Amino acid sequence: MTHESSENIIINREPSNELENNWRQYLSFSTDHKVIGVQYMVTTFIFFLIGGLLAMLIRAELITPPSNVVDRPLYNGLFTLHGTIMIFLWIIPFNAGISNYLVPLMVGARDMAFPLLNAISFWMIPPSGILLISSFLLPNGTAQSGWWSYPPISLQIPPGQPINGEFIWIVSIVLIGISSIMGAVNFVTTIFWMRAPGMTFFRMPVFVWSVLSAQLLQLVNLPSLTGALILLLFDLSLGTQFFKPLENGDPIIYQHLFWFYSHPAVYIMALPAFGIFAEVLPAFSRNPLFGYRSLAIASLGIAIVSIFVWVHHMFTSATPSWMRMLFMVTSMLVAVPTGVKAFGWTATIWKSKLHLETPMLFAMGGAAMFLLGGVTGVMLAAVPFDIHVHNTYFIVGHFHYIVFNTITMAIFAAIYFWFPKITGRMYAEGWGKIHFWLTFIGANLTFFPMLPLGLQGMVRRISSYEPRYQGWNIVASLGGFLLGVSILPFIANMVGSCLYGQRASNNPWLATGLEWQTTSPPPRDNFEEIPVVKRPPYDYGDPKYSVIEPPDYHQQENHSR
Amino acid sequence: MNRGVIHVDESPVPLERWRRFLPNWLKRYLPVRGGRSEDHHGKAIFGFTVFLLSESIVFLSFIFTYVGLRLTHSRNWLPPGVSGPELSTFVIINTVVLLSSSFVIQPAENSLKHDHIQKFRWLWLITICMGSYFLIGQGIEWSKLDFGLSTGLVGSTFYVLTGFHGLHVLTGVILQITMLVRSFIPGNYEKGHFGVSAATLFWHFVDIIWVFLFSLLYLWQA
Ligand code: HEM
Ligand SMILES: [Cu+2]
Numbered sequence: 001m002t003h004e005s006s007e008n009i010i011i012n013r014e015p016s017n018e019l020e021n022n023w024r025q026y027l028s029f030s031t032d033h034k035v036i037g038v039q040y041m042v043t044t045f046i047f048f049l050i051g052g053l054l055a056m057l058i059r060a061e062l063i064t065p066p067s068n069v070v071d072r073p074l075y076n077g078l079f080t081l082h083g084t085i086m087i088f089l090w091i092i093p094f095n096a097g098i099s100n101y102l103v104p105l106m107v108g109a110r111d112m113a114f115p116l117l118n119a120i121s122f123w124m125i126p127p128s129g130i131l132l133i134s135s136f137l138l139p140n141g142t143a144q145s146g147w148w149s150y151p152p153i154s155l156q157i158p159p160g161q162p163i164n165g166e167f168i169w170i171v172s173i174v175l176i177g178i179s180s181i182m183g184a185v186n187f188v189t190t191i192f193w194m195r196a197p198g199m200t201f202f203r204m205p206v207f208v209w210s211v212l213s214a215q216l217l218q219l220v221n222l223p224s225l226t227g228a229l230i231l232l233l234f235d236l237s238l239g240t241q242f243f244k245p246l247e248n249g250d251p252i253i254y255q256h257l258f259w260f261y262s263h264p265a266v267y268i269m270a271l272p273a274f275g276i277f278a279e280v281l282p283a284f285s286r287n288p289l290f291g292y293r294s295l296a297i298a299s300l301g302i303a304i305v306s307i308f309v310w311v312h313h314m315f316t317s318a319t320p321s322w323m324r325m326l327f328m329v330t331s332m333l334v335a336v337p338t339g340v341k342a343f344g345w346t347a348t349i350w351k352s353k354l355h356l357e358t359p360m361l362f363a364m365g366g367a368a369m370f371l372l373g374g375v376t377g378v379m380l381a382a383v384p385f386d387i388h389v390h391n392t393y394f395i396v397g398h399f400h401y402i403v404f405n406t407i408t409m410a411i412f413a414a415i416y417f418w419f420p421k422i423t424g425r426m427y428a429e430g431w432g433k434i435h436f437w438l439t440f441i442g443a444n445l446t447f448f449p450m451l452p453l454g455l456q457g458m459v460r461r462i463s464s465y466e467p468r469y470q471g472w473n474i475v476a477s478l479g480g481f482l483l484g485v486s487i488l489p490f491i492a493n494m495v496g497s498c499l500y501g502q503r504a505s506n507n508p509w510l511a512t513g514l515e516w517q518t519t520s521p522p523p524r525d526n527f528e529e530i531p532v533v534k535r536p537p538y539d540y541g542d543p544k545y546s547v548i549e550p551p552d553y554h555q556q557e558n559h560s561r
Numbered sequence: 562m563n564r565g566v567i568h569v570d571e572s573p574v575p576l577e578r579w580r581r582f583l584p585n586w587l588k589r590y591l592p593v594r595g596g597r598s599e600d601h602h603g604k605a606i607f608g609f610t611v612f613l614l615s616e617s618i619v620f621l622s623f624i625f626t627y628v629g630l631r632l633t634h635s636r637n638w639l640p641p642g643v644s645g646p647e648l649s650t651f652v653i654i655n656t657v658v659l660l661s662s663s664f665v666i667q668p669a670e671n672s673l674k675h676d677h678i679q680k681f682r683w684l685w686l687i688t689i690c691m692g693s694y695f696l697i698g699q700g701i702e703w704s705k706l707d708f709g710l711s712t713g714l715v716g717s718t719f720y721v722l723t724g725f726h727g728l729h730v731l732t733g734v735i736l737q738i739t740m741l742v743r744s745f746i747p748g749n750y751e752k753g754h755f756g757v758s759a760a761t762l763f764w765h766f767v768d769i770i771w772v773f774l775f776s777l778l779y780l781w782q783a
Contacts, residue, residue: 181615189608195595219615227622239711253629257622
């Protein structure tokens with residue numbers, strides 16, 4: 001079979017372009033959104049490895065009750081930088097990277113709206129990250145007050161050190177924030193202005209809807225964190241008194257400004273993951289996405305509701321009860337659009353014949369784990385329960401079920417799913433499956449024990465604990481080391497397949513998105529000719545368009561058809 | 562100028578014009594059926610507007626801090642011997658100059674749109690002078706105040722709010738000077754003038770912010 005009219009899916013299985021191995025472009029200042037996307041993804045993955053190493057040090061410390069592996073200031077620095085790196089240098093910029101790669105392709109554009117700005121946004125990330133991590137080398141070590149950096153703790157720095165860890169921390173986060181805002185301007189303009197003819201809003205893939213919602217949140221909420229950090233910086237180094245309780249300042253105001261961003265930030269991280277599920281699940285169950293419109297609108301709905309729930313992080317911060325009640329209700333409302341999402345995913349794969357390739361395993365694993373993350377979230381939204389477990393490991397368990405077991409799994413699903421598109425080669429399926437099972441088991445071993453630990457009262461951010469907590473901690477630590485090991489087959493697979501993988505066709509999964517209609521990897525301008533879009537995004541199963549026979553994913557047979 | 566393809570002015574009846582306003586706006590800014598990427602000017606202005614939206618939230622977070630501190634600390638807002646920022650005629654004149662400059666810069670942009678480049682240059686120059694007047698005035702005001710950056714909450718909030726706004730005024734003036742210089746490069750404004758439109762938008766933004774800051778800092782007296 002050959003190229004058919006633009007209305008139909010191209011189902012030829014032969015790669016239609018030459019693979020040129022031009023790896024040097026990834027080290028250059030390129031304005032191609034695909035190069036920038038890969039630069040983002042590889043850079044943030046390196047930060048992920050660093051953040052993971054810090055996590056393993058934390059777990060090594062926690063395997064025994066007394067504090068013996070690292071001293072306490074260093075322990076504080078470890079969990080502070082671990083959290084900061086994972087949030088600001090792994091998930092958020094990785095999402096920016098994968099969105100960079102995919103959004104122009106998915107909406108049928110030749111590039112982002114502002115390519116130069118795009119390159120600048122990326123090139124702000126590595127220096128800021130290096131600056132942040134290098135603060136370990138300062139005589140008094142790195143910032144120690146957690147990724148929240150609450151005053152007055154963050155203002156209690158040893159005297160006589162003008163450049164301290166906290167100072168560096170604030171400067172790097174502000175820089176990363178500026179990069180994100182420029183990125184958000186770019187994404188929103190691209191999605192509004194660069195769509196191909198016929199690409200109406202309701203023909204955009206749910207992934208694009210998710211990116212749009214997440215980036216709108218960046219625009220509306222991130223500046224409040226930037227503002228708070230600027231004021232904190234002035235308090236720290238210029239003698240102002242905004243957040244200093246002993247000089248009439250008010251640290252609670254910082255908490256409001258901080259969570260006004262950092263609650264929506266969890267959806268800035270989670271929405272693209274939800275979008276990835278919406279792409280991968282239909283492709284591997286050969287079903288149209290169930291309730292496409294409701295899923296698209298639910299993305300916006302989640303974004304909007306999440307703006308009005310930030311006070312649930314401050315239930316124990318002398319918050320008046322009327323405010324607690326109000327924000328308890330709004331927090332629980334988030335469950336409605338997220339429920340729509342979960343229902344849509346389930347209905348999509350319901351009674352279908354599943355193809356359990358690696359991307360599908362990660363997507364299903366991630367979506368299933370979101371159940372536990374979301375349920376514990378709704379539990380936390382209930383004020384009495386939150387007061388009980390506040391500041392315990394229950395919180396840590398909850399959000400790791402979200403940020404690792406859901407979002408990071410979704411990221412792996414995305415990497416495997418679009419690997420053939422990005423590199424033009426196939427990854428090794430067996431290694432992918434090993435990676436999945438190690439990750440899935442490791443993640444649950446690591447993070448599940450935290451829930452009972454929290455219910456029993458183990459406090460977070462401590463390097464020594466009562467011996468009665470040791471049992472679950474050993475399980476969690478061993479799980480953590482397993483997670484560390486699980487990354488090795490992944491790296492081997494990625495590097496090996498990039499170099500020697502089998503040549504992938506343009507559309508190895510026979511998926512319907514526009515990105516699969518061009519060559520693998522796509523040419524500099526993405527499409528030979530800008531496509532005119534005439535069909536809905538997920539018409540798997542529609543006899544007019546889709547392939548009925550199960551796709552031949554790995555081209556076991558020969559290429560001549 | 563390169564302003565896209567939708568002309569709202571074609572309709573003869575004003576009412577009809579308004580009836581079509583929303584559909585026209587949607588088509589122009591959210592091209593509902595896709596395919597508008599050639600309109601580079603519109604795209605860039607859209608992006609810049611979105612950026613300004615974001616920027617206003619930084620101001621909002623400062624204002625939130627100011628109002629929050631002010632409401633909960635009204636008793637010790639002014640340290641002993643400090644009278645706070647004063648609503649003097651000097652400040653009022655400064656404010657009037659800044660706000661009226663919005664009514665100078667808009668005709669300037671319009672005249673460029675109609676290719677009256679000479680008129681544009683004069684009006685633009687007047688705006689630059691008005692902006693610089695405000696900056697110098699604020700500097701003089703700062704030097705006369707009886708409190709500093711670390712004098713209680715009044716000092717922290719006053720200098721940070723006016724300073725951050727002043728930084729924006731300075732940026733606006735620098736943008737305007739750049740655009741004025743560029744207007745002398747032959748052929749520069751033939752293919753559209755995104756820079757001028759952006760500088761104009763930015764200036765309106767700076768002015769609107771000042772309305773809020775002025776009311777909060779000077780009119781809301783302790
Ligand atoms: C969807 C992705 C989500 C992510 C990434 C996420 C992440 C987080 C993080 C990082 C924290 C810890 C904050 C801290 O350091 O103190 C947290 C706490 C919390 N989360 Fe989530 N969360 C998500 C979903 C939800 C949902 C759906 C709800 C409620 C319906 C929720 C309710 C809460 C509450 C109430 C807390 C505060 C607990 C406390 O500190 O007392 N979260 N979440
Ligand atoms: Cu939250």
